[in-house]
Amino acid sequence: MVKSKSQKRRAPARRHTRPTPVVDRDTEGRILEAAHAVFVRRGTAGARMQEIAATAGVNPALLHYYFRSKERLSAAVFQRAAGELLPSVISVLASDRSLTEKVESVIDLELSHLSRAPYLPGYIISELAHHPERAVQLVTSLTGLVPAEVGRRVFGALRLQIADAVRRRRIHPIEPEQFVVNLLSLCIFPIAARPMLMALFGADDKSFSRFIEHRRRDLPAFFLRAIRP
C-alpha cells in the first residue's frame, strides 16, 4: 500500500536506458492520458476506471496506486483538460497587441484548437456545472491569481485599451467582460453544440467542417464590425 493520505505521490523513477516516446510514457503519464480520453468522451460520472485502465494498457489496480481514487484522478484530468483551453487565450488578451490583432488571434487559436478537440468544451462546461468549486481552483492555477484579482488585472488592462480606442473613435464602447464573452461565445459554442447544429442543418461531418472553416474566415470581420463605432 502507499504512504497515507498525505500528499503527492512520487512519480515512478524514469528509466534512462532509452528515450521516452509518447506512446511509451511512464505509467503515470499513460494513465493520465487514457483518463483524459475516457473522461472527456464519457463524462466524469459515466467514465469507468476499468475502461481507463484498458485504454492505458495497465492493470486496474494501478489507477488507485497512482491517483488513490476516481475523484482525484478526475480532478487531475480536469485540470489538464482545462489548462489546454484557456491559457493561450488569456495570454493573447493580456498581451500588448492591438484589439484587432487580439480578435483575430483568439479566433484563430480557438477554432484550430477546438476543431481538433471537439469534446473539450462540452466536457469542461458539464464538469464545471457539477463541480463549480473547481472553477476557482482552475482560474487560480492558470493565472496564479485569485479570481477577484484576475478580474482586476486582465480586464483592467483591456478596459484601458478599449477606452483608448473609444476615445480615438475606433470602436463602439463596450465592457471588457462583454467583449471577451462575446468573442469566446462565437468561437466555443458552435463546437460545443456541434451535434445539435449538425442535426439542425442536416449536415454531415464533412459539411460541418466546411461550416467551421467558413467561420474561421468570416468571424473576425463579423466581430470587428460589431465593435465599430
Add this chain to the structure above:
Amino acid sequence: MVKSKSQKRRAPARRHTRPTPVVDRDTEGRILEAAHAVFVRRGTAGARMQEIAATAGVNPALLHYYFRSKERLSAAVFQRAAGELLPSVISVLASDRSLTEKVESVIDLELSHLSRAPYLPGYIISELAHHPERAVQLVTSLTGLVPAEVGRRVFGALRLQIADAVRRRRIHPIEPEQFVVNLLSLCIFPIAARPMLMALFGADDKSFSRFIEHRRRDLPAFFLRAIRP
C-alpha cells in the same frame, strides 16, 4: 408486471374529482418532473433512480412501472428539456418579422428563459455529446421534418430574407446558418459557461446576474452592428 416490450404505457387514469395543481400531478407527471430536475442537475450518468423517486415522493419501483428503464426515462426527460429550448426560437426565425425584430426577439426570449433554467444548455450539450443520435430525433420531433428538410425550409426562407436585405444595402452578406449560430452562441454560451465566467470575472451570483442584464440590453445592438453593411 407490465404489458411487454411493446409501446407506450397508458397514462394512469386521471381522477376528475378535483382539479390537478402542479404540485399534485398524477404520478407519471411527478416522476417526469422530478427526473427532469435530477437529470439536469446531475447529468444522465450521474443521476440516481432513487434520488428521482425521493424527489417525486414516490416508491422507487414506480419509476420502472412507468418508464421501464433508466434509459427510457432519460430519453423522455431529454425530449422534454430540449423541447423547452428550441421551438420558440425556431418559430421566431421562421416567422415573417423583420431581421431586426427577429434578432431582438430571439435574444430576449433566450436570455429570459435561460436565466431561469441555467443548467439547461449544459445538460443538453453534454447529453447530445454522449448520444448524438438523439439530435436527429430531437429536431424531427420539434419540427416534424427530417433534418435535411429543416435545413432547406427554415434556412431557405431566412436566406431569401437576408438576400433581400443585402440587395437593399441594409446588411452585410452572411450565410443564414452563420447568422443563426452567431445569434445562439451569444445567447446560450454565457449561461452554459456561467461557472467558468464567474471565476474568470471574480463575480458572485448577484454581479453575474447584473452582467446578464447588461447583456440583454446591449446584445441586440452589438449583433445588429455586426450585420450592418
Add this chain to the structure above:
DNA sequence: GTCTATATGTTGATAGAC
C-alpha cells in the same frame, strides 16, 4: 397502481503476493 423484498450485476477500492 403502489408497496416490500430481493435478485443481479457493476463499480470503486483494497489486501497482499510477487
Add this chain to the structure above:
DNA sequence: GTCTATCAACATATAGAC
C-alpha cells in the same frame, strides 16, 4: 511497481403481495 483475488457498496431492475 505491478499483479491476482476479492470486498463492500451501491444501482438498476424485477417478483409478487396488497
